[in-house]
Amino acid sequence: MxxxxxxxxxxxxxxxxxxxxxxxxxxxxxxxxxxxxxxxxxxxxxxxxxxxxxxxxxxxxxxxxxxxxxxxxxxxxxxxxxxxxWQPGFSAAELVMMGGYLPAGRQADWRDAMRLMRCDALAERRLETLSGGERQRVHLARALLQLLCSDxxxxxxxxxxxxxxxxxxxxxxxxxxxxxxxxxxxxxxxxxxxxxxxxxxxxxxxxxxxxxxxxxxxxxxxxxRKERLEAIYGVRLAELISQDEQLRAFVPLSGTDERD
Structure with missing residues (x-):
């Protein structure tokens, strides 16, 4: 905690x-x-x-x-x-493996981390060929491997x-x-x-x-809460609620709240 x-x-x-x-x-x-x-x-x-x-x-x-x-x-x-x-020249897999020490018998962990972050298909790609979003997922896999290797x-x-x-x-x-x-x-x-x-x-x-x-x-x-968010962000919001009331979404109706 x-x-x-x-x-x-x-x-x-x-x-x-x-x-x-x-x-x-x-x-x-x-x-x-x-x-x-x-x-x-x-x-x-x-x-x-x-x-x-x-x-x-x-x-x-x-x-x-x-x-x-x-x-x-x-x-x-x-x-x-x-x-x-990130450093050009490294592959996505190499960056992920920097996240943790992998002793014998734990070599598959980096693949698990990439799979969990859904970037395992990028393993052999060089970092400079990846989009910003793809590199972000690789960095997330690196951080996840660090925790997976922790006791x-x-x-x-x-x-x-x-x-x-x-x-x-x-x-x-x-x-x-x-x-x-x-x-x-x-x-x-x-x-x-x-x-x-x-x-x-x-x-x-x-x-x-x-x-x-x-x-x-x-x-x-x-x-x-709609009123709280409007006060914090200074915008007028429309609140959309699904029929079963399980999902709510907020859409800004204007830029700066004219009441401020």
């Missing part, structure tokens, strides 16, 4: 995060949403142990991430940033905008895959996304942010 309580971060006189708390359980998909500049990526960098808050506490699978060495931290969590780097009983996968380079159909399919992966492998997945409808459709829990603060946290039905 990932537990963050009362996180505050300041930089150059600006408050980037202010008294923000979050929990994310293994086996669940937790999505972070909010307008541009809300602090989503900043929060993810703290949760992954890459930055330290000015105040507050983070417990990563029961551990203080700032007291762990790099090897121990890698056993517990894997991270895919917004624009992960930790609790593991977390932290993703910053994993659907940014994907079209609508692939983005929806990836979110469904991530939720299934979380449930099947008991991995806690925390991801930043911009698409409200993807979040409402696939998340187990949602953190809605604005101006470095948590505006709401809970299940999609608890968080995704």
């Amino acid at each position: 990932l537990e963050a309580s009362h996180l505050t971060l300041r930089h150059d006189g600006l408050t980037l995060l202010d008294d923000l708390s979050l929990t994310a359980a293994c086996g669940e998909l937790t999505l972070i949403i909010g307008p541009n500049g809300a602090g989503k990526s900043t929060l993810l960098s703290l949760l992954s142990g890459l930055r330290m808050p000015a105040s507050g506490q983070i417990r990563l699978c029961g551990h203080d991430p700032y007291r762990l060495g790099a090897r121990e931290l890698a056993r517990l969590r894997a991270v895919v940033e917004q624009a992960p780097g 930790a009983t609790q593991r977390l996968l932290l993703l910053d905008e994993p659907t940014a380079a994907l079209d609508f159909g692939l983005a929806d399919a990836l979110m469904a895959q991530l939720r299934e992966l979380a449930q099947t492998h008991r991995i806690g997945i925390v991801a930043v996304v911009h698409d409200l409808n993807l979040a409402g459709r696939h998340a187990d829990r949602i953190l809605l942010m604005k101006n470095g603060c948590g505006a709401a946290f809970g299940t999609p039905s608890e968080v995704m």
Whole structure:
């Protein structure tokens, strides 16, 4: 489990995060949403142990991430940033294999990771021949292999905008895959996304942010309220509800909300 309580971060006189708390359980998909500049990526960098808050506490699978060495931290969590780097000349399979040490008898794990991320057909392709969306899926497979090779009983996968380079159909399919992966492998997945409808459709829990603060946290039905979203994003929304009331979607009716 990932537990963050009362996180505050300041930089150059600006408050980037202010008294923000979050929990994310293994086996669940937790999505972070909010307008541009809300602090989503900043929060993810703290949760992954890459930055330290000015105040507050983070417990990563029961551990203080700032007291762990790099090897121990890698056993517990894997991270895919917004624009992960890559080196021309390597194949997709070679990049994935960089995600974990593969002892004898575990050589098939990298294939499993690529299959789970549905990029196994790209294994022999050079990275420079892949589209941005294809490379993103390969990076996800690399991070997944890191966790599959771990002997930790609790593991977390932290993703910053994993659907940014994907079209609508692939983005929806990836979110469904991530939720299934979380449930099947008991991995806690925390991801930043911009698409409200993807979040409402696939998340187990949602953190809605604005101006470095948590505006709401809970299940999609608890968080995704039309009036709340209009106030946070500053736009008028139409709410579409399926006949069985199981699916909801939001469509912006204008740009900036004229009421502001």
